[in-house]
Amino acid sequence: MAQDDPPYRRTDQPTERRVEDLLSRMTLEEKAGQVVGTWAGERGETHDIPAVRNGIVEHGFGSVAAFGWAGAAVSEPREVVEAVNDLQGTAIEETRLGIPLLVNVDAVHGHAYVEDATVFPNGLGAAATWDPALIERSAAATAREVRATGAHQNYAPTCDVAREPRWGRVQETHGESPRLAADFAGAKVRGLQGEEIDDPESVLATAKHFPAYSDPERGQDGAPVEVSECVLRNTFLPPFEAAIDAGVESVMPAYSATNGEPAHSSRYLLTERLRDELGFDGHVVADWSGVKQLHQSHGVTTGWRESVRRTREAGLDVGSVDHTVHVEKLVELVEDGQLDEAILDDSVRRVLRVKFELGLFEDPYVDVEETVSTLGCDEHRELARKTARQSMTLLENDGILPLSGDETVFVGGPNADDLVHQVGGWSHHEADGLAGVTVREAIEARAAGEVLYEQGATLTEERDVDDAVEKASQADVAVLGLGEGWYIHEFGPQDMLGTDTGEWPTRSELRLPPAQRRLAEEIHETGTPVVGVLLTGRPLIVDWLADHADALLLAYFPGTEGGQAVAETLFGDCDPGGRLPISIARSHGDLPQLHDHARHPLTLGADEHPDSYDPLYPFGHGLNYTTFERRDLELDETTVRPDGTVSVAMTVENVGSRPGEDVIQVYGGQKTPSRVRPERELVGYDRVALDPGEARTIEVEIPVEHFGFYKPGEGHVVESDTYAVTVADMEAAFTVERVGNRD
Helix, strand or coil: CCCCCCHHHCCCCCHHHHHHHHHHHCCHHHHHHHCEEEECEEECEEECHHHHHHHHHHHCCCEEECCCCCCECCCCHHHHHHHHHHHHHHHHHCCCCCCCCEEEECCECECCCCCCCCECCCHHHHHHCCCHHHHHHHHHHHHHHHHHCCCCEECCCECCCCCCCCCCCHHHCCCCCHHHHHHHHHHHHHHHHCCCCCCCCCCEEEEEEECCCCCCHHHCCCCCECCCHHHHHHHHCHHHHHHHHCCCCEEEECCCEECCEEHHHCHHHHHHHHHHHCCCCCEEECCCCCCCHHHHHHCCCCCHHHHHHHHHHHCCCEECCCHHHHHHHHHHHHHCCCCCHHHHHHHHHHHHHHHHHCCCCCCCCCCHHHHHHHCCCHHHHHHHHHHHHHHCEEEEECCCCCCCCCCCEEEECCCCCCHHHHHCCCCCCCHHHCCCCCHHHHHHHHCCCCEEECCEECCCCEECHHHHHHHHHCCCEEEEEEECCCCECCECHHHHHCCCCCCCCCCCCCECCHHHHHHHHHHHHCCCCEEEEEECCCCCECHHHHHHCCEEEECCCCCCCHHHHHHHHHCCCCCCCCCCCCCECCCHHHCCCCCCCECCCCCCCHHHCCCCCCCCECCCCCECCCCEEEEEEEECCCEECCCCEEEEEEEEEECCCCCEEEEEEEEEEECCCCCCCECCEEEEEEEEEECCCCEEEEEEEEEHHHHCEEECCCEEEECCCEEEEEECCEEEEEEECCCEECC
16 A cells, blocks of 8 residues: 555545545446446356456446356356456456455355355254354354355345245245344344454345345235235334344345335335334345336336336445446436436445445455365354254154164155255255255264165155155154255246256145155055154145154254254254244145234134144244253343333253253233234243253343334334233233333
């Protein structure tokens, strides 16, 4: 650094000075390029690395998705580094001002589109740990791997709340509870961004998909969302608020229209709600096709020019992968007086700020040896294994588990020996790119007795069922890996990528396909005890398995270390301490099935069928190999202020013979609210590990505002009333002394 360098090149200058100096030197075309990105790979049309390089020189793109997404041009680590350094070199050496690129990826549950990276459990699996601190650590590990490959922005966390299980992106969410989803959203933001984003192991987090993408009509991805203001604020916004409180640097709007208004072009949502009300001060980045969908899908604009204008006026800062057309239309709009250049300048400022804060002007390149040593390193793999272990949720157990290890074990089913299906969507779609072991391989390595294998069925087709039944009849126990396969949004690899590794048939059928059901039924008929292992991205309807399987373990999509975690759980090397972050319905007719449903009049005839609306497995359910006793529930105060806290204490004792982990779940409910409210909703929780015979006093500190709700015209209120606190079958109560408004 020389004293005669321009201020934007000098590290001794404040960031804002560097931003303003660089902005003042930029032409209109350079500004437009800086807030538009491109991609390298197959996405309707193919862009190879040379084409991207030319685009950077000719159009000044400010960001690029060169890898780390489905269809990317490169995935092998050394090729990734070569491509990134090549493109950064082009931006720095072959453009007038030498502004480095912001490289973005989809690392939703690990840097899963890069070969040999660590892949953690999907969002539902992460939430099943009920351990945000652990998931913060896994997010930090993901950030290290992302940054080691030269990327700087991760399109995660998913902050959507899963209220519609037919929706194809439930796997990314952290379940149905706004409280749980908010806690995990904040944890992932803190893990990804670290204490400061200038840390070379931190990346920009992106909270998506604002504001209520996860409740579309019919469960169809991208379909319209009709949501009241109360539901929006009480259910869907809390995770975004938590992400903003954690300092999230970026927010991505939803593809869908909310109450008739596409999120990408809604000034009400992106400026008045997101910035003015929630206090977000980072940059808003379009979802991949979000801008062109205004004219191609929603039909609210006539073409690219109007779509670009409306999104920019609404508050969009970056067109993530819109390529040359977005740059050209931005320039035209400003030159023709149709778009205020000050709007463009504000967006450029936000992008330049993060580039300076990330240190990209000083250190834009990555070292390939550091990349290779970081991806899938032992520390990260052990963390992924720990996360997968803690996510394992035992739904049923008639005493068959844990296995002794000496049994003859039959292993079958479509997901027992398929690493791609085990890892799930938003990951590499070929097993050669994944560093892990399958459930079958892990069982074979762990079992002392003989292990027999026959697949018996693909996801949707029977395959040698008779051979599978014959082998199962010779075994002491049959372990069936069932469930879903690789998919993103609603589509499997054949639709998305042209590869044939299997696809879930339709979004509207949540039962196992007939081929999988027949395999399970025929093996059950042999008399051999059946242990079902569900590898899935959403709550499937498994009433037959619940009634007939001797044990049922929900593994979610557990990642590259998930096979090992499943085997360790089956053989009792670890306790299945996961708890459901989402309810499992008995039938499609029971949807939506939610633990925090609002109070309502008794259904006519319900007294004759009192259990007919109950879930098959409720939110928070999960069994252990040991038994816990909870007693002596106490509150530290019986009268509290609305801005105070309440401490919920109880004794938890492991009265069984094995070590285990319990999840203390605290639910709250207001006695007489002024508006119809849930009878109970999750307000706090804690996870505790106890040895046999060990007892411990557990205290859960809960902000009183967690018992409140949004009330039209008043904002978030905690009304003066009596509130019940329940833990298992214990209940206590406290009183809030007066009404308080948070806003």
